[in-house]
Amino acid sequence: MKRRSNRMLLFVMVLFMVVSTITAANVYVVAIGGIHLRSNTDIIDYSENVHIQNEILLARRGDILDRNGIIIAEDVDAYHVYAVLDGRFDETYVSDVEATSAALADYLNAPVEYIRSRLSVSGAYQTYFGIYGRNLSKSQKSELEALGLDGIKFQKTVARNYPFGTFASHLIGFAQAEDENGNGNVLIHGKMGLELGLENRLVGVNGKKQSTVDRYGYVLPGSKVVQVDPVDGYDVTLTLDKGIQEALEAAMFDTRDAFETNKIWGSVMEVDSGKILAWSQWPGFDPNVLNIDDYMNIGSQYAYEPGSTMKTFVYASAIDTGVYNGNTIFDSSPFRMGIKNGQPIRVNKNQSAIAVINNANNKNWGLISLDYGYIYSSNVGIAEILTKVVDTEVYRDYLDDFGFFRPVDTDSIPEVTGSINYQWPVEKLTAGYGQGVTVTMLQMLQAYSAVFSDGTMVKPYVVESISDPKTGNPVYTAETTVVGHPIQEDTAQQLQQLMYQVVYDQKGTGRFYQIPEVNSIAKTGTAQIAVNGSYEADYNLFSVALAIPAENPKIMIYYAFEAEYARNVHSTTSPLQQLMRKITLAYGFTKPTTDPDDNDKPKVFMTSVPFLTNHSLGYADAKCTIAALNCMTIGNGKSVVAQYPLTDKQVLSDQRVLLLTSQENILMPDMTGWSRRDVLAFFALTHVPVTINGEGNVSSQSVAVNTALDASVMVEITLK
Numbered sequence: 164m165k166r167r168s169n170r171m172l173l174f175v176m177v178l179f180m181v182v183s184t185i186t187a188a189n190v191y192v193v194a195i196g197g198i199h200l201r202s203n204t205d206i207i208d209y210s211e212n213v214h215i216q217n218e219i220l221l222a223r224r225g226d227i228l229d230r231n232g233i234i235i236a237e238d239v240d241a242y243h244v245y246a247v248l249d250g251r252f253d254e255t256y257v258s259d260v261e262a263t264s265a266a267l268a269d270y271l272n273a274p275v276e277y278i279r280s281r282l283s284v285s286g287a288y289q290t291y292f293g294i295y296g297r298n299l300s301k302s303q304k305s306e307l308e309a310l311g312l313d314g315i316k317f318q319k320t321v322a323r324n325y326p327f328g329t330f331a332s333h334l335i336g337f338a339q340a341e342d343e344n345g346n347g348n349v350l351i352h353g354k355m356g357l358e359l360g361l362e363n364r365l366v367g368v369n370g371k372k373q374s375t376v377d378r379y380g381y382v383l384p385g386s387k388v389v390q391v392d393p394v395d396g397y398d399v400t401l402t403l404d405k406g407i408q409e410a411l412e413a414a415m416f417d418t419r420d421a422f423e424t425n426k427i428w429g430s431v432m433e434v435d436s437g438k439i440l441a442w443s444q445w446p447g448f449d450p451n452v453l454n455i456d457d458y459m460n461i462g463s464q465y466a467y468e469p470g471s472t473m474k475t476f477v478y479a480s481a482i483d484t485g486v487y488n489g490n491t492i493f494d495s496s497p498f499r500m501g502i503k504n505g506q507p508i509r510v511n512k513n514q515s516a517i518a519v520i521n522n523a524n525n526k527n528w529g530l531i532s533l534d535y536g537y538i539y540s541s542n543v544g545i546a547e548i549l550t551k552v553v554d555t556e557v558y559r560d561y562l563d564d565f566g567f568f569r570p571v572d573t574d575s576i577p578e579v580t581g582s583i584n585y586q587w588p589v590e591k592l593t594a595g596y597g598q599g600v601t602v603t604m605l606q607m608l609q610a611y612s613a614v615f616s617d618g619t620m621v622k623p624y625v626v627e628s629i630s631d632p633k634t635g636n637p638v639y640t641a642e643t644t645v646v647g648h649p650i651q652e653d654t655a656q657q658l659q660q661l662m663y664q665v666v667y668d669q670k671g672t673g674r675f676y677q678i679p680e681v682n683s684i685a686k687t688g689t690a691q692i693a694v695n696g697s698y699e700a701d702y703n704l705f706s707v708a709l710a711i712p713a714e715n716p717k718i719m720i721y722y723a724f725e726a727e728y729a730r731n732v733h734s735t736t737s738p739l740q741q742l743m744r745k746i747t748l749a750y751g752f753t754k755p756t757t758d759p760d761d762n763d764k765p766k767v768f769m770t771s772v773p774f775l776t777n778h779s780l781g782y783a784d785a786k787c788t789i790a791a792l793n794c795m796t797i798g799n800g801k802s803v804v805a806q807y808p809l810t811d812k813q814v815l816s817d818q819r820v821l822l823l824t825s826q827e828n829i830l831m832p833d834m835t836g837w838s839r840r841d842v843l844a845f846f847a848l849t850h851v852p853v854t855i856n857g858e859g860n861v862s863s864q865s866v867a868v869n870t871a872l873d874a875s876v877m878v879e880i881t882l883k
Contacts, residue, residue, distance in 0.1 A: 222367025
């Protein structure tokens with residue numbers, strides 16, 4: 164038994180020695196010769212064809228969409244074309260350089276000499292074709308593949324695509340793909356506009372994948388794969404409306420053709436919210452091809468002298484401070500300016516003048532009212548107000564209240580702030596009609612939001628929301644930002660009545676902006692452009708600030724252009740009329756109508772206040788009846804000595820018209836439900852002191868109805 168155990172032990176030892184010897188020999192042969200003895204495999208060849216593969220997992224840049232979810236900017240698959248030159252490593256390679264050069268040059272629109280030089284690089288395995296072969300679309304790739312060129316291959320990448328081409332291009336901007344390390348780590352980065360300003364929201368983070376693969380790129384079984392997933396960028400939804408934006412772009416092409424303009428810019432905005440529905444300029448560019456002549460966003464980065472659209476803010480300051488009487492008559496002939504106590508004054512022809520202010524085209528309407536000074540856009544009327552009605556420093560303060568000369572700060576849009584020359588007396592007058600003062604369209608949108616509303620000024624904005632593409636949940640939702648209340652509601656209403664007459668008076672400067680579909684209000688502007696320090700008579704800036712519908716403004720348009728044109732462009736308005744029609748259709752605006760099924764419902768419409776001052780009460784009553792006005796007599800006189808609203812104003816037929824007949828026997832009316840505007844008008848006419856508290860309409864009054872009123876009675880009115 165012992166002998167048998169020894170033989171078994173000896174056998175095991177011998178077997179172990181044989182196996183060890185064979186293993187050692189195999190290791191030796193593999194180490195020295197690179198051959199695996201049992202399989203006869205060339206280990207060197209095998210190991211050289213097994214390697215670690217690092218793959219970049221491309222992140223998606225966020226989409227940019229309009230308010231209705233229509234894509235404005237997106238990532239798309241793109242392809243770089245390259246050629247394999249060495250047949251030792253790939254069975255398909257470029258074997259016919261001349262034929263391939265000719266075919267590629269023709270398809271890529273590249274010089275054939277350049278393509279030939281790239282295909283003739285000595286010792287290269289493969290070659291690319293620079294800008295000519297980059298970012299081909301999927302359809303272009305298919306077309307090139309159909310040519311059947313040997314050795315022509317494609318590297319898949321990503322590119323930014325703008326489906327509508329020239330579409331708010333200076334606002335949207337553009338983004339480009341960049342290979343950050345030259346190893347395929349491609350990311351699309353914003354270079355201009357919102358693409359740049361919202362870069363940290365839109366850009367994604369690439370992922371990576373590391374694996375062990377064989378010579379054919381297959382992952383080795385059992386090997387470890389390490390992967391970090393990419394993080395996509397956020398989607399951004401804008402306030403832009405595709406249809407309105409396209410209508411604005413179309414208007415600019417029509418304006419260009421009509422006036423041979425140098426530049427055009429404009430915007431459409433919701434009055435109450437500040438949402439920008441359209442924003443454009445001409446010339447624009449197609450971000451897909453980057454045919455950019457000027458990188459400046461005119462709407463926010465171009466400070467210009469606006470001309471007569473600034474007159475609105477002179478009238479606003481005078482009305483809001485309670486010193487304005489639209490019936491005041493002034494001489495619209497040239498305003499000869501002198502100086503008294505450092506302030507500008509009007510001097511007569513026999514006195515020395517240091518400056519003369521003329522109306523546009525040297526017009527002279529003779530004696531007209533201040534109201535008509537606005538309707539006709541009189542520069543002389545502005546000089547009259549700033550020398551006789553409202554102090555120039557008060558006007559200057561109102562410009563600050565309206566947000567001029569400081570940033571609007573809209574959604575990372577780059578902007579300038581404008582400036583004002585306001586040192587010398589003449590500068591304080593010219594600033595009133597838009598010379599010596601520069602503003603941006605963005606500032607004008609903000610300022611006019613107060614004029615077209617109830618005096619509330621809102622910040623324009625363009626980013627509606629930002630959302631996570633995986634969940635669809637918003638990470639940011641915009642809200643309307645109220646930036647001030649530069650004027651009272653009554654002031655805004657009175658300005659809107661003036662702007663209604665600008666459009667509907669027979670001589671109003673905006674009369675050609677009328678369309679039958681909806682009533683509008685507007686202020687036009689024409690300004691000479693300074694070149695080399697002097698104003699050019701034949702080089703002008705034309706603009707208009709317009710809102711619809713007139714009865715309750717919801718949408719405003721600001722539109723401007725520069726052209727070597729000396730005539731009145733505000734008589735050729737078809738480009739803007741088409742834009743107004745598009746907006747009217749989109750929002751369902753109509754002119755005021757009555758309900759035929761409700762005869763008891765008061766019929767409300769726009770009507771004109773007749774001139775009743777110095778006429779008998781009988782005449783006034785008849786005129787009020789014809790105009791369907793709600794007229795109220797104050798005092799016990801037999802004729803009208805003053806009235807509110809003033810003559811020829813366009814008002815709603817249900818607005819209260821106050822007719823003062825005397826300062827005696829004035830009785831306190833029942834003011835329940837009256838507006839602040841009507842309350843102020845009553846006490847301004849009667850010269851009875853009053854204190855008004857609250858906002859809204861009258862809810863209570865401290866003096867009983869039919870109580871006699873005079874200057875000794877203090878009345879307190881509460882609004883709710």
